Amino acid sequence: MNMLDIYRRLNQQPLVEELLETNHISQKYGLTLYPVQARDIIQARNQALQDYGRIETDNRIISQIISSFCSSPYLSNENYTNSINELIDIFYFFKNETRDLIADKELLLLMKDLFNDCCCGSLDLLRYRELPSVAAELKQRADGVNNLEREMDNEGRLFR
Amino acid sequence: MKDGCLDRYEVLKNVPLDPYHYTVSLLQQAEQHGLLEAQLINDIRRQFTFLLKEMITRYSQGKSSSLRIETGERLMLSVLYCMDAYTGSLSGPGEALEIISSRSIEDIYRSGRDISKKQLDECAQLHRKICSELLDIDIIAYHTTINEGIQDFLDNYDIDFAAHDIPGSIDYPLLFDDMKVQGVFYIWRYLKHLELENSFCRLFAIEDIQRLLFNYGQVYQIDCKEALINIFEIVLTNAQFSVLLGKGAAELHITPFHYEHIIRELKDLDREEFKFRLRQAADRLLEELGIKGPLLREYILRFQDVILPRALAARDNDCLDNVVVLERYTDNTPDIIYDTGSSLDNDSFRLLLEEVGECTVPADRIQMIISRIQSLGDFIDILEADCLYDQDYQILFSRLGELELSMLAKIIFIEEIRAEGEHFSLLSSAVQYRFDREWQNQYCLFIQDLDFPWIKAIEARITTSMASR
Numbered sequence: 129m130n131m132l133d134i135y136r137r138l139n140q141q142p143l144v145e146e147l148l149e150t151n152h153i154s155q156k157y158g159l160t161l162y163p164v165q166a167r168d169i170i171q172a173r174n175q176a177l178q179d180y181g182r183i184e185t186d187n188r189i190i191s192q193i194i195s196s197f198c199s200s201p202y203l204s205n206e207n208y209t210n211s212i213n214e215l216i217d218i219f220y221f222f223k224n225e226t227r228d229l230i231a232d233k234e235l236l237l238l239m240k241d242l243f244n245d246c247c248c249g250s251l252d253l254l255r256y257r258e259l260p261s262v263a264a265e266l267k268q269r270a271d272g273v274n275n276l277e278r279e280m281d282n283e284g285r286l287f288r
Numbered sequence: 289m290k291d292g293c294l295d296r297y298e299v300l301k302n303v304p305l306d307p308y309h310y311t312v313s314l315l316q317q318a319e320q321h322g323l324l325e326a327q328l329i330n331d332i333r334r335q336f337t338f339l340l341k342e343m344i345t346r347y348s349q350g351k352s353s354s355l356r357i358e359t360g361e362r363l364m365l366s367v368l369y370c371m372d373a374y375t376g377s378l379s380g381p382g383e384a385l386e387i388i389s390s391r392s393i394e395d396i397y398r399s400g401r402d403i404s405k406k407q408l409d410e411c412a413q414l415h416r417k418i419c420s421e422l423l424d425i426d427i428i429a430y431h432t433t434i435n436e437g438i439q440d441f442l443d444n445y446d447i448d449f450a451a452h453d454i455p456g457s458i459d460y461p462l463l464f465d466d467m468k469v470q471g472v473f474y475i476w477r478y479l480k481h482l483e484l485e486n487s488f489c490r491l492f493a494i495e496d497i498q499r500l501l502f503n504y505g506q507v508y509q510i511d512c513k514e515a516l517i518n519i520f521e522i523v524l525t526n527a528q529f530s531v532l533l534g535k536g537a538a539e540l541h542i543t544p545f546h547y548e549h550i551i552r553e554l555k556d557l558d559r560e561e562f563k564f565r566l567r568q569a570a571d572r573l574l575e576e577l578g579i580k581g582p583l584l585r586e587y588i589l590r591f592q593d594v595i596l597p598r599a600l601a602a603r604d605n606d607c608l609d610n611v612v613v614l615e616r617y618t619d620n621t622p623d624i625i626y627d628t629g630s631s632l633d634n635d636s637f638r639l640l641l642e643e644v645g646e647c648t649v650p651a652d653r654i655q656m657i658i659s660r661i662q663s664l665g666d667f668i669d670i671l672e673a674d675c676l677y678d679q680d681y682q683i684l685f686s687r688l689g690e691l692e693l694s695m696l697a698k699i700i701f702i703e704e705i706r707a708e709g710e711h712f713s714l715l716s717s718a719v720q721y722r723f724d725r726e727w728q729n730q731y732c733l734f735i736q737d738l739d740f741p742w743i744k745a746i747e748a749r750i751t752t753s754m755a756s757r
Contacts, residue, residue, distance in 0.1 A: 177354065228359075232351060
């Protein structure tokens with residue numbers, strides 16, 4: 129029995145049906161996913177996980193990405209699948225970039241706000257301008273806390 | 289548990305099980321030998337997957353559905369480590385398999401976690417005891433390991449998510465140290481052995497040990513204060529040879545005159561006679577020093593397997609004075625090459641490590657190290673910090689001169705240099721030996737690629753420093 133195999137099997141595969149269920153929401157905004165597109169999105173998600181060296185134990189995040197962005201005025205049936213694929217890639221990339229310091233829900237909300245507001249629907253601006261500065265700020269803040277803890281630790285030791 | 293239940297596991301007695309990954313290796317062997325039904329194997333898999341998912345959710349506090357592969361692997365190794373703590377505590381593979389078959393995986397994990405926690409508490413107690421009985425010896429690694437490294441471990445050990453890890457820098461080398469053991473069990477064993485070694489050293493006058501280490505530094509042209517040397521081994525060796533000379537076991541000083549006597553005594557002995565004389569000396573040492581504790585007795589007797597080949601080889605190469613440390617009458621301070629005063633403080637060192645880790649250009653990484661590291665101790669710490677890639681080592685070593693490379697050789701090949709003296713061959717040692725530490729293997733590869741005259745120049749540095757004693 130190879131436990132490492134078990135580990136690799138942890139990756140949860142989203143089902144096409146689960147993604148199609150998001151149509152209940154997206155159709156209110158005129159967007160519809162078909163099975164072939166759902167499969168395309170699942171493939172993009174698998175590729176992103178592989179590219180960024182991540183495993184996923186819960187597959188709800190894809191449906192959440194779709195549900196969050198389908199209300200965006202910048203998505204249309206023409207760019208729907210490609211945009212979702214790109215957003216998935218950006219999502220996992222920035223989970224790594226922020227060293228997992230940001231929760232899924234927060235990142236998703238942040239991405240949605242930035243995409244709809246200052247990026248005016250530009251995925252490039254989201255990926256290359258807005259999110260990097262957020263990631264840098266988060267890392268800086270985390271390093272600051274670590275340094276503070278270290279200093280306190282060192283001071284404590286002086287008096288030990 | 290009834291014996292009958294265990295009979296069917298008899299076959300496991302003859303299969304090799306990996307003691308460092310006990311549960312996985314046991315399950316693999318059980319599966320191969322058909323000792324577990326397919327349904328049970330699937331159930332174990334399912335339970336383990338469930339437990340791991342639960343750990344991942346706890347780790348991310350439910351805030352993230354995905355995580356980096358390395359993080360997930362770390363969590364898995366942590367779970368398996370705790371399971372090993374329990375299955376390894378049972379009477380044997382048969383009982384372990386019986387328990388795995390009858391109890392839930394989560395239950396086994398919890399029991400193992402409890403055992404690891406108890407072990408951690410014992411480590412804290414042992415540490416307090418060792419701190420209260422520190423040897424008054426000026427060796428930096430000895431004090432920083434006990435006062436800082438072990439303390440860091442006790443403060444930062446993460447039994448839930450990284451039970452197999454060893455936070456804290458454990459630099460001081462013990463005579464017997466199994467570095468394949470991980471996590472809290474490694475530290476427990478380390479402290480147990482350290483306690484034994486300290487208790488032995490306390491049987492000697494501290495001034496005698498200090499003097500002995502001074503002489504040792506003179507022999508190897510190193511500053512003992514900065515060196516990664518084991519005090520116990522140096523003391524025990526001289527004490528044992530002192531007994532062999534007919535002196536008292538507590539007498540550590542051996543003069544050149546005494547040394548001539550040893551040479552005469554040992555020069556014509558064959559291997560068995562030599563072994564007998566050494567063993568006889570060890571027995572007398574135990575008696576004279578009143579060592580009754582079985583653990584310390586066993587530890588000292590285990591050393592006989594180390595000292596015999598070393599002393600034999602040294603005698604045959606006419607350099608037994610590399611094994612026995614002779615009294616020196618000069619008060620010359622050793623030729624210190626690295627200045628202890630220029631060691632980086634902890635924060636600067638951490639900062640350097642972080643910057644090296646984040647830098648993506650190998651040459652820049654090396655430049656950071658070369659430009660900021662001033663002491664041998666820091667240099668070794670960097671090499672052992674697991675922050676360099678294979679190519680980095682080669683670039684780094686290529687930036688060193690003969691002197692620095694010979695210093696590293698003296699650390700890596702201390703045993704061989706002691707045994708072979710002026711006959712020591714750097715190239716053949718680099719080809720022949722493999723080490724636990726990556727940087728040492730990389731050093732050997734580097735040496736093998738050097739031009740012959742360059743190797744000879746480094747060798748000359750090593751042997752000249754010995755000849756000039």
